[in-house]
Each structure stands twice: as C-alpha cells, then as structure tokens.
Amino acid sequence: MIAAKHDHPTNAQKFTDNEPRAHWHDQAIWFVRSKRDKAAWTLPEWELLRERASQIKTHMLSNLAGYLEQFEAEATQRGAVVHWAKDAAEHNEIVLSLLQKHGVKKVVKSKSMLTEECHLNPFLERHGLEVVDTDLGEWIVQLLHEPPSHIVMPAIHIKREEVGELFHEHLGTEKGATDPPYLVNAARVELRQKFLGAEAGITGVNFAIAETGGFVVCTNEGNCDLGVSLPKLHIACMGMEKIIPRAADLSVFLRLLARSATGQPITTYSSHFHGPMEGGELHIVIVDNGRSKILGTPEFRRSLHCIRCGACMNTCPVYRRSGGHSYETTVPGPIGSILAPSRDPAQHSTLPFACSLCGSCSDVCPVKIDLHLQLLTWRKQIAALGLLPFDKRWGMWFAGKLFSHPRLYEFMGKVGRKLWPWLPRFMVYNGLNKWGKQRELPPMPKKSFRELYAERQRQKKS
Amino acid sequence: MPRVGLFIPCYIDQIYPDVGLATCDVLERFGCEVEFPKDQTCCGQPMANTGCTVDAIPVAKKFIELFASYDHIVCPSGSCVAMIRSHYEHLLHDEIEAGRVDRAKFKHVEKNTLELVEFLVDVLKVESLDVPFPHKVGLHQSCHGLRELRLGQCSELVSPAYSKAEQLLKTMPGLQLVGLKRVDECCGFGGTFAINEEAVSCMMGNDRIHDHEEAGTEVMTAGDMSCLMHLQGLLVRQKKPIKIMHLAQIFAGRAVT
Ligand code: SF4
Numbered sequence: 001m002i003a004a005k006h007d008h009p010t011n012a013q014k015f016t017d018n019e020p021r022a023h024w025h026d027q028a029i030w031f032v033r034s035k036r037d038k039a040a041w042t043l044p045e046w047e048l049l050r051e052r053a054s055q056i057k058t059h060m061l062s063n064l065a066g067y068l069e070q071f072e073a074e075a076t077q078r079g080a081v082v083h084w085a086k087d088a089a090e091h092n093e094i095v096l097s098l099l100q101k102h103g104v105k106k107v108v109k110s111k112s113m114l115t116e117e118c119h120l121n122p123f124l125e126r127h128g129l130e131v132v133d134t135d136l137g138e139w140i141v142q143l144l145h146e147p148p149s150h151i152v153m154p155a156i157h158i159k160r161e162e163v164g165e166l167f168h169e170h171l172g173t174e175k176g177a178t179d180p181p182y183l184v185n186a187a188r189v190e191l192r193q194k195f196l197g198a199e200a201g202i203t204g205v206n207f208a209i210a211e212t213g214g215f216v217v218c219t220n221e222g223n224c225d226l227g228v229s230l231p232k233l234h235i236a237c238m239g240m241e242k243i244i245p246r247a248a249d250l251s252v253f254l255r256l257l258a259r260s261a262t263g264q265p266i267t268t269y270s271s272h273f274h275g276p277m278e279g280g281e282l283h284i285v286i287v288d289n290g291r292s293k294i295l296g297t298p299e300f301r302r303s304l305h306c307i308r309c310g311a312c313m314n315t316c317p318v319y320r321r322s323g324g325h326s327y328e329t330t331v332p333g334p335i336g337s338i339l340a341p342s343r344d345p346a347q348h349s350t351l352p353f354a355c356s357l358c359g360s361c362s363d364v365c366p367v368k369i370d371l372h373l374q375l376l377t378w379r380k381q382i383a384a385l386g387l388l389p390f391d392k393r394w395g396m397w398f399a400g401k402l403f404s405h406p407r408l409y410e411f412m413g414k415v416g417r418k419l420w421p422w423l424p425r426f427m428v429y430n431g432l433n434k435w436g437k438q439r440e441l442p443p444m445p446k447k448s449f450r451e452l453y454a455e456r457q458r459q460k461k462s
Numbered sequence: 463m464p465r466v467g468l469f470i471p472c473y474i475d476q477i478y479p480d481v482g483l484a485t486c487d488v489l490e491r492f493g494c495e496v497e498f499p500k501d502q503t504c505c506g507q508p509m510a511n512t513g514c515t516v517d518a519i520p521v522a523k524k525f526i527e528l529f530a531s532y533d534h535i536v537c538p539s540g541s542c543v544a545m546i547r548s549h550y551e552h553l554l555h556d557e558i559e560a561g562r563v564d565r566a567k568f569k570h571v572e573k574n575t576l577e578l579v580e581f582l583v584d585v586l587k588v589e590s591l592d593v594p595f596p597h598k599v600g601l602h603q604s605c606h607g608l609r610e611l612r613l614g615q616c617s618e619l620v621s622p623a624y625s626k627a628e629q630l631l632k633t634m635p636g637l638q639l640v641g642l643k644r645v646d647e648c649c650g651f652g653g654t655f656a657i658n659e660e661a662v663s664c665m666m667g668n669d670r671i672h673d674h675e676e677a678g679t680e681v682m683t684a685g686d687m688s689c690l691m692h693l694q695g696l697l698v699r700q701k702k703p704i705k706i707m708h709l710a711q712i713f714a715g716r717a718v719t
Contacts (some may be wrong), residue, residue, distance in 0.1 A: 013661035022665060030644070031522070037617060046620035066519050302515040315618065317648045354659060356652030357511065359609030363618035372609075376549075379513030388513065392654070396509045400517025403472065403503040404524060413476045434657045439695025442477050449475040449482035453498050456483070 006329075009351040012322035025157060026320040029070040032153070033314040035263025036364070042265070042341040043255070046326040053256055054368035056249050057305035060241075061295060067243045068286065074213025078275030088118035091287045094286040095120060095202070095235055096127055098283055102233050104129065104199040110217065110224035111135035112204025113151050113308055114237045114287060116438055119204075131202075132194045134223040136187055149324030151331055152261045152310035157323055190221070200214050201228035205238035205284075206307070207253055211246045214274035215284070216266040218257060225271050236273065239293075241304040253307060253360055256366035260309040294342050297384040299377045303338045312361035312371055318354050327351060334361040334371040343380050349387040350380035420444040464585070466494045467532030469525075469575070471542045471687075472504040478687050484714035485578055487536045492586050494536075499528045507545040510553055511653050521561055530567035534585065535575040538710045540607025540685045541653075543577040548610045573663055576610055578710055579685055583626045589633070593715040596636030600679030600704075601627055602670065602693070603646045604686035613618075617646050627685060627709055634712070640677035647673075651692040667696045674704060681705045683712055687712065 016022045027238055040046045060067060072082045083090035091114075099107065107124065109115065121131050121142070133142045137155035141148050143166055148154030155163075167173040173186045203224050208215040215236060217224045228234040244250065258264040276282035295301050302436045313319045313333030324332040329340040329348065337351035352375045363373040382388060402409050421444065429436040466489055469625065475585025480490075489496050499634040505520035525546070529535045537543050550572055557563040582588040607613040614625035631637055650656065671693060672683055680703075684690050689706050694706040705718050 009659050009661070012659060016661040016665050019665075026669070040620050044620070162613050315668050317650065318659065318662050321665050322659075352513075353655070354662075356605070356648050356650060356655045356659075356663070358605035358648035358652070359606070360616075360618060360648070363609060363616050373648055376511065376513075378513055379511070381513070383513030383515070392658075393514070396512050396514035396517050399504075400506075400509050400514065400521060403506070404520045406501040406503055409472070409503045417476065434660040436696070437547040437660060438699060439667075439692065442691055442694060444477065445479050447479060449470050449479035450498070450500055452483060453486070454500075456486070 004351060005347055006327075008322070008326055008328075008354040011326035011328065012318070012354065014075040015323045015326055016321060022321055022323075024159070025323055028156060029314050029320045032262060033311075033364075036260055036311060036314065037263075037368055037403050039259040039263040039265065043259070049256055050250055050366055050368050053252050053366055054305060056244060056252065057367050060243055060245055061301060061304055063245075064240070064243065064295065067245055070210040070241060071208055071213055071243055072286075074210070075275075075284055076213070080213070080275055080284050083283060083285045085285055085287045087289045088287075091118045091237065091289065092120055092123045094285050095237070096124060098233070098235055099124070099129060099200055100127075102200065103283075104233065105184070106130045106132075106194075106198050107200045107202055108132050108134050108198040108223075108227040108231075109138075110204065110219060110227045111138050111154070112156050112202065112237055113148075113330060114204055114239050115202065116148065118237075118287070118329065119291065120237075132191070132198075134191055134194065134221075134227055135219065135330065136184065136221060139187065139191065140166065147325070147330070150310060150313060150334065157325070195230055198227065198231050199229050200231050200233040200235065202235045202237065203228060205242050207244050207250055207258070208238055208242050208284075208368050209245075209247050210243055212274065214247075214272055215242075216250065216254075217271045217273070218254070218269070219271070220262075220268045221263075222269045225269060228273075229277070231281075234241050234273070234280065235283045235285065235287045237287065240288055240291050241306075244329075257307055260311040260364070260366040290343050294339070297342070300338060300342060300374055302369050303335065303371075303374060305369050306335050307367055309366055311364045311366065312369075315360045315364045316355075317358060317360070318356065321353055322354070327354070334375065335369070336369065338374045339377060341382070345382060345385055346387055349382050352376075352382060359363075410448075410450065417444045417446065417448070427445075463493055463495045465533045466496050467529045467535045469502060469505070469529065469535050469537040469542070470498065471537065471539045473691070474538065474687050477691070478708070480716070481538055481687055481708040481710055484708065484710040484716060485536070487714040488534065488578070488582070488710055489631045492582065492588060494586075497532070504513050504529055505542045505545045506553070507542060507549075508653055510545065510549060515553060518553060519553075519557060522550055522555065526554075526563060526568055526571050529571050529575070530564075533574065534581060535571060536578055536581045537575065538578045538685070538708060539687060540577045540611055540613060541688060542603055542704050543575055544606040544610035546575045547572060548553065577607060577613065578683060579627045579630065580611060580613055582713075583629065585639070588630065591630055591634050591713055594635040595712055595715070597718060598638045598640055598678050598680040599631060599712070600640045600642065600674040600677055601625070601631065602649060602682060602684040602689055603676075603688045604684050605646075605648050606686050608646055614646070624676075630713065631683075631709075637712075640674070640679050642673050642677050644673055649689045649693055651689045653688070657694055664696065665693070667692055671696060671702065671704065675702070679704055681707050681712070681718055683707050685709050705708045
C-alpha cells in the first residue's frame with residue numbers, strides 16, 4: 001500500500017482558518033515556552049549543561065552497539081528480560097505475545113511516544129485487549145479517538161470546555177463543568193478503577209543506563225508508578241537511542257528535560273526501575289524502527305540526540321500556529337519534520353518546508369541538535385530525490401539561470417518594472433498569486449539601484 | 463580607508479533602491495571607499511533554501527569571483543550575509559575540493575562579508591550616530607541576523623543581552639525604541655516559505671504587527687528588507703499606519719514617508 005502524501009500547507013491552512021483557535025493555541029504554547037525561558041535562566045550553567053548533554057549523546061551514538069549490549073547484560077543480571085525489535089510490527093508482536101502468555105486482557109499504559117509511533121493501541125485492541133492510557137492528556141485524546149498533538153502535552157490543542165463536554169459524556173460529570181480540579185478528580189476516580197483492574201503495565205523509557213541496566217521514566221502524575229506496582233507484569237518499551245552511558249549522566253539530562261519541556265525544575269516523578277518487583281516480571285523491548293538507518297546518515301544522526309522534551313515544538317512559530325495534527329506524524333514540529341522523512345521522504349516531503357528557517361529550535365534544544373540546518377539538508381535531499389513540485393523545481397532553475405546572467409537579470413528587471421504599473425489588478429492579484437492573497441506587493445520603483453547608483457557616480461565625477 | 467565591495471541583494475536592487483543608496487551614504491559618511499561591482503545579481507539563497515543546490519552553485523561561484531578583491535564586502539541584509547558566511551562552505555564544498563573554486567578567495571569572501579550594522583559596530587567601531595530621528599521605532603530583529611550572525615542575543619540562550627542594531631539606534635537623538643512582548647519572534651517571511659505556507663506566514667506576520675501596534679511603533683525597522691517587505695504587504699493591505707524603513711535609511715537620516 002502506498003501511503004497518501006501528507007500536505008502540511010493545506011492542513012495548516014485549515015487550522016489557521018479558525019483564527020481565534022489558532023491564536024489560542026499559539027498563546028497557550030508560547031506560555032510554556034516563556035516558562036522554559038525562566039526555568040533555564042535559573043541555571044547560570046545552562047549552556048554548559050546543553051553542551052555536556054550533547055557531548056554525552058554524541059559519545060553514546062558512536063558507541064551505541066557496545067552500550068546496548070552492556071545495558072542488556074546488566075539488565076538481565078538484574079532479572080529483567082530484554083527483547084529486540086527491528087520495527088514497529090515486531091515490537092507489537094513481542095508485546096502482544098507477552099500479554100497473551102500471561103492471559104492479560106486489561107492493560108494500563110503510561111505515556112510512551114514509542115508505543116504511539118508503533119501504533120500499539122489499535123493493534124492490541126484488534127486482538128481483544130483493553131488498553132488505557134493513564135496519563136491524563138493521553139487519556140483525553142484516547143477518549144476522543146485522536147492522536148496526541150504534542151509529545152509532552154498530548155491534549156494541548158483541546159480546550160477546557162471540550163474536556164468538560166467529553167467527561168460529561170464518558171464519566172457522567174456535570175454538564176458544562178470546566179473547573180480543572182473537579183474534572184481531574186473525576187478522571188482520577190475513573191482511572192483508579194482502571195489501575196486496580198489492570199493485569200499488566202506498559203511504560204516508556206526516558207533514560208536507560210548502560211552502566212547499571214536500570215532505567216528511568218519521567219511523569220508528572222505518578223501514573224507510571226501506579227501502573228506497574230499493582231500488576232505483576234511490566235513491559236517497558238524503548239527506542240534504542242535512549243541509552244546513556246553512566247548513572248552520573250542522568251543528572252545532566254534530568255535537569256535539562258523538565259525545564260525544557262514545561263519549565264519545571266524537575267518532573268514530579270522520576271521513577272527508577274532496576275529489575276522486576278518481587279514475584280513479578282520485567283520485560284524491556286528495545287526498538288530500532290528506522291533508527292539505525294538514521295544513525296547511518298552523517299547529516300541526520302544527531303537527530304538521535306533527541307530526549308523528546310518538546311521544546312522545539314513550543315518555540316516553533318509554525319507548529320504553534322498550525323497545530324500538531326497538521327504534521328500527520330507521531331512526533332510533530334521541527335524534530336518530527338526531520339525524523340519523518342527518513343521513514344518515507346515522499347509521504348512527508350512537505351515537512352522540511354513547514355519551516356521559516358528561523359533557527360529558534362536549534363537554540364532551544366537542550367541537546368543541541370542543529371534542527372533548522374538538518375531541515376535545510378532535508379530540502380536538498382527532497383529536491384535530489386525529485387520530490388519537489390514542478391513549479392518550485394522549474395522556478396528555481398529559471399532563477400538560477402537568471403542570476404547567472406547579469407545582463408539578462410538587468411533586462412528582465414527593467415521590463416518587469418516598466419510593465420508592472422500597467423497590469424490591471426486582477427492580473428496581479430488572483431488565485432495564482434499566493435503572496436497577494438493577504439498581502440500587497442511592494443510598489444515598483446522606476447529605476448533599480450544599479451541605475452540610480454550609476455547616475456550617482458556620474459554626478460560625483462562631474 | 464577600507465575598500466568596501468557593496469553587495470546589494472537582487473530584491474533590494476529591483477524593489478527598494480533607496481535602501482542601497484542609503485547604505486552607500488552611511489558607509490561613505492564613515493570614510494569608506496565604496497564600490498558596486500555591477501555584474502552582481504544574487505547570493506543564491508532562494509535556490510539553496512528550496513533545496514535546489516545545483517541551481518545555487520553557479521550563482522555562488524560568480525559571487526566569489528566578483529567580490530574576492532575587496533577588503534570587506536558589506537550588505538544591508540542579514541539573511542544574504544548568513545547565506546555566504548554560514549552556508550557557502552557546505553554548498554561549495556565539492557567545488558572547492560575539486561579546485562573549481564579557489565579556496566583562498568572563498569575563505570576571504572566568507573570571512574569578510576558583513577552585514578551593515580555588524581560592519582559599522584565591529585569593524586568601523588561606530589559608537590554613536592548623530593542623526594536626529596524623532597520617532598517611535600520598533601526594531602524587528604530578523605532571524606538569520608540573530609541566530610546565524612548573532613547580531614544580538616537570542617531569547618532562547620542563557621547569555622548576556624545585547625543587540626548591535628539597538629546599540630546604534632539608541633544613540634540617535636529623539637529616537638525612542640519601543641518594547642515588544644516577543645522580542646525576537648520570526649515575522650514569517652522565510653523566503654519561499656511566505657508562498658509555500660501562505661496561511662501560517664501571514665498569521666505570523668500579523669502577530670508581529672500586532673505586537674508592534676501594542677508597543678506603539680510608528681516606524682518599523684529591520685536589517686532585512688525581505689522581512690519588512692512581507693510585513694509591509696500586510697500593513698498596506700490592512701491600511702495600517704505603521705511605516706516601514708530599513709535600518710540603513712534611518713541611519714542615513716531619511717525622512718519618514
Ligand atoms: S529535538 Fe531537542 S528540543 Fe526538540 S524534542 Fe528533541 S530534545 Fe527537545
């Protein structure tokens with residue numbers, strides 16, 4: 001099956017068509033970006049920390065195989081079982097077979113973007129299991145049958161009133177209620193039941209430590225702890241780039257992660273797991289799903305530094321105004337626009353262009369990924385793969401020719417400026433002119449700079 | 463007297479000639495010997511940013527040939543300077559390796575191409591401008607100048623505050639700089655982005671304008687005419703009173719029109 005080509009500009013336009021909503025979205029996310037700024041400024045050593053984190057990640061990626069093996073050995077030593085999955089399908093099969101082996105029917109999940117990337121929920125549901133996302137935001141989008149629109153704040157695109165409505169329908173809360181404590185409490189009561197009834201807990205992994213074979217999951221609601229303390233089976237799903245070499249490195253990342261993500265000094269819960277609980281089982285599924293392919297491309301390997309803090313989305317002026325869903329990928333925003341084309345450049349060819357190249361993402365990224373430059377590199381590759389639309393391709397070919405021939409350039413400029421004032425408005429402002437839809441074109445001067453400059457020089461001499 | 467090769471980007475040459483003239487005026491006032499090599503056209507950025515490197519390479523090669531003999535190459539556009547300083551190396555890598563571009567010439571051009579404000583502050587060491595400009599000015603710090611040339615502090619970084627443009631504007635008699643809420647957010651121009659992602663681009667532009675309106679800007683200025691062209695397009699369509707001027711025009715003491 002050939003997946004349909006995604007079209008960011010059209011999706012974005014739909015989002016901005018509802019202007020008040022797009023503004024609200026921009027402001028809600030800008031608020032988080034501002035909180036991040038304040039939090040970063042509380043650490044005078046912030047830029048040093050970023051540098052350090054980036055170096056650790058670079059080192060890790062150059063020795064990835066070794067660290068993964070070390071992690072496996074240490075984790076096994078501690079009684080965990082490590083599984084390897086080359087792609088999403090294999091990952092899902094492994095998880096399903098573990099669940100089936102234990103006769104599990106009900107699973108609670110704590111937020112994991114990897115299982116989202118692998119589309120685990122629909123897969124398990126197809127096999128008759130009930131999966132509940134226990135992170136509040138994640139659960140809200142699950143109830144809405146929508147994918148998350150942000151990797152840290154999955155329901156950031158949904159307004160309080162809409163949550164009230166949704167809960168009224170599903171949990172029987174009062175109609176029209178929008179009071180957050182009331183709604184959260186209602187959710188808590190309902191989720192508590194799910195926790196109690198669950199036979200297995202699935203979590204993500206934020207950092208896996210090669211040295212100790214342990215791993216850390218960061219949440220704000222404590223749902224990870226709850227989800228894996230009651231049932232006997234804990235399955236942790238991790239992308240293979242989540243490895244860090246030493247326990248000591250953790251301090252660097254924990255300080256950066258929450259500040260970058262939400263502006264908190266640290267996430268409310270940083271749950272450490274070293275082996276299974278007594279009488280229980282711990283399985284760790286390490287997933288490649290295209291990562292080693294990215295590792296093999298020098299231009300893009302640094303994108304594997306990503307710790308999924310979401311800061312690049314929060315700062316991205318395009319993401320804020322087009323919404324996470326417009327990207328049609330699990331990870332949206334700048335980093336998503338780099339990761340997605342490596343899976344399928346044709347399907348995601350518009351994403352590297354959904355960027356004004358402002359560079360804010362590269363400066364905000366706690367692990368110093370040169371995001372905007374990688375997006376620029378993707379544009380080259382998309383052009384090289386012949387995936388540029390016809391008008392762009394030939395427009396640039398023509399521009400290249402024009403700019404390589406100064407006389408022709410000068411002549412065309414002159415003709416253009418002469419003709420311009422005579423053109424009737426409908427010929428300039430029509431459906432073909434996207435510039436003119438909301439903007440006027442600048443008035444054309446009679447003479448170009450080079451003509452005026454020549455006159456100026458003549459006058460100077462005389 | 464430094465010998466300055468003036469680089470006037472294609473769109474300034476064709477659409478905003480006075481920005482070029484103002485640049486000449488300012489440079490000459492500070493004692494530069496300015497020359498405009500007339501075979502210049504463009505730095506190649508539009509093609510390179512669209513991914514069409516094959517079309518950008520010949521344009522970049524021509525640029526280097528044309529400007530290699532000057533002490534400094536000065537340009538009133540941060541974005542074009544960033545193209546040369548931050549992206550030529552990558553773009554021309556193979557050409558240089560194969561000897562089709564002279565490495566020494568390339569290095570000279572790469573190192574000595576400067577944005578106007580940067581040149582005034584860093585090379586000419588201009589400290590103040592005794593040119594009255596009694597208006598409320600809103601400075602749009604364009605992204606490439608900011609995050610590639612570091613002409614000012616970027617709000618994402620934990621580092622000391624500075625802005626080379628602000629530093630000069632503040633010394634001008636009567637000029638009042640307004641304070642913006644989002645000090646360095648992108649205006650949404652982004653070259654072909656303005657066409658490609660028209661909806662988001664215009665929303666970004668309108669948000670910038672709104673910030674300036676609230677701050678009381680009378681004249682909006684920037685080191686990049688391209689950003690201003692986009693913002694002007696929106697302002698004129700909506701018949702808003704804010705005026706647009708390039709920094710060079712303000713430095714040269716042009717009247718507000
Ligand atoms: S790319 Fe950087 S800023 Fe974006 S989510 Fe990853 S770590 Fe955070």
